[in-house]
Amino acid sequence: MTRFIRQTPEGDDRERLMCPDCGHVAYENPKVVVGSVIAEGEHILLCRRAIEPRAGFWTIPAGYMEMGETVEEGAAREAWEEARVRIALDGVLAVYSIARLGQVQVIFRARFAEPGFAPGPESLEVASFHWSEIPWDDIAFPSVRWALKAWRETAHGALPAATLNPPEDPRGVHRLPVAG
Amino acid sequence: MTRFIRQTPEGDDRERLMCPDCGHVAYENPKVVVGSVIAEGEHILLCRRAIEPRAGFWTIPAGYMEMGETVEEGAAREAWEEARVRIALDGVLAVYSIARLGQVQVIFRARFAEPGFAPGPESLEVASFHWSEIPWDDIAFPSVRWALKAWRETAHGALPAATLNPPEDPRGVHRLPVAG
Numbered sequence: 001m002t003r004f005i006r007q008t009p010e011g012d013d014r015e016r017l018m019c020p021d022c023g024h025v026a027y028e029n030p031k032v033v034v035g036s037v038i039a040e041g042e043h044i045l046l047c048r049r050a051i052e053p054r055a056g057f058w059t060i061p062a063g064y065m066e067m068g069e070t071v072e073e074g075a076a077r078e079a080w081e082e083a084r085v086r087i088a089l090d091g092v093l094a095v096y097s098i099a100r101l102g103q104v105q106v107i108f109r110a111r112f113a114e115p116g117f118a119p120g121p122e123s124l125e126v127a128s129f130h131w132s133e134i135p136w137d138d139i140a141f142p143s144v145r146w147a148l149k150a151w152r153e154t155a156h157g158a159l160p161a162a163t164l165n166p167p168e169d170p171r172g173v174h175r176l177p178v179a180g
Numbered sequence: 181m182t183r184f185i186r187q188t189p190e191g192d193d194r195e196r197l198m199c200p201d202c203g204h205v206a207y208e209n210p211k212v213v214v215g216s217v218i219a220e221g222e223h224i225l226l227c228r229r230a231i232e233p234r235a236g237f238w239t240i241p242a243g244y245m246e247m248g249e250t251v252e253e254g255a256a257r258e259a260w261e262e263a264r265v266r267i268a269l270d271g272v273l274a275v276y277s278i279a280r281l282g283q284v285q286v287i288f289r290a291r292f293a294e295p296g297f298a299p300g301p302e303s304l305e306v307a308s309f310h311w312s313e314i315p316w317d318d319i320a321f322p323s324v325r326w327a328l329k330a331w332r333e334t335a336h337g338a339l340p341a342a343t344l345n346p347p348e349d350p351r352g353v354h355r356l357p358v359a360g
Contacts, residue, residue, distance in 0.1 A: 030245050065210050067208050146345070172278030
């Protein structure tokens with residue numbers, strides 16, 4: 001495996017991971033996590049993690065966004081993979097930065113598009129908790145707590161939503177006009 | 181330089197860039213662009229790009245987020261780098277996906293924190309345009325047009341903001357509690 005070292009490439013202003021032999025720069029970028037708080041009335045869907053970190057603790061369906069998908073598609077994919085649930089998105093609930101981990105989380109407020117849920121391969125179990133019964137002491141990550149509280153503040157009103165792609169270009173397919 | 185090939189690693193469900201010799205997987209992830217629509221009254225700050233793509237065309241201050249920063253810090257850094265302006269953020273204006281490019285854009289609504297602006301090294305010029313004078317035919321990217329229109333819809337009201345990190349943990353420093 002190539003051994004990268006930390007040095008500042010010519011013309012750059014910070015250290016990057018570089019191959020000392022060929023000068024190849026392996027840029028490290030923050031990763032996007034997409035997820036959703038899925039609710040029906042006062043009940044919220046949570047998954048108990050089957051994998052580390054924090055196996056055995058409860059989380060909302062969320063995970064790393066893949067190339068070629070939109071944030072909305074990624075959130076829907078994760079909901080299916082982790083909780084076997086088909087969701088409809090209301091809008092953006094929160095945008096969190098976990099700077100220490102190089103992570104940006106885009107969290108949606110969502111509803112059930114179809115009834116039913118079940119654990120996917122990364123979940124031990126999936127359950128619908130009434131707000132008053134959320135297992136706060138067994139939540140996997142602080143940002144899950146933040147998202148649940150953000151949901152609570154908006155659950156009964158119009159979502160104060162950031163705008164998403166316009167209807168005419170939902171996947172960002174836009175072609176640049178020819179310059180000049 | 182290592183030549184990577186596209187194949188599906190064991191246990192994965194999609195093709196990744198892999199080194200055929202050592203099996204190292206170079207995961208490709210969507211990249212985060214952070215930017216802001218910076219306004220004073222009906223005037224909006226735009227930069228004319230000095231670099232490709234779309235050199236000579238107008239854009240809002242925006243660029244790739246770096247490791248170790250929050251989305252808010254990244255947007256403020258880009259405003260300084262491209263337009264030599266110090267900004268204060270109102271909140272999240274928009275979250276756009278450019279799926280074709282593997283890009284997620286987090287765009288803020290912002291104001292001047294200090295007076296003054298000037299072109300940074302990646303800008304030919306920086307100017308403040310009244311809404312009625314925005315050079316729509318010379319805007320660099322469709323998503324800049326989307327962001328300007330999203331600003332127009334919220335400019336005179338409370339921003340319909342997605343929540344950001346809570347005040348007690350603005351940079352996502354949170355430590356996990358010890359499991360068990």
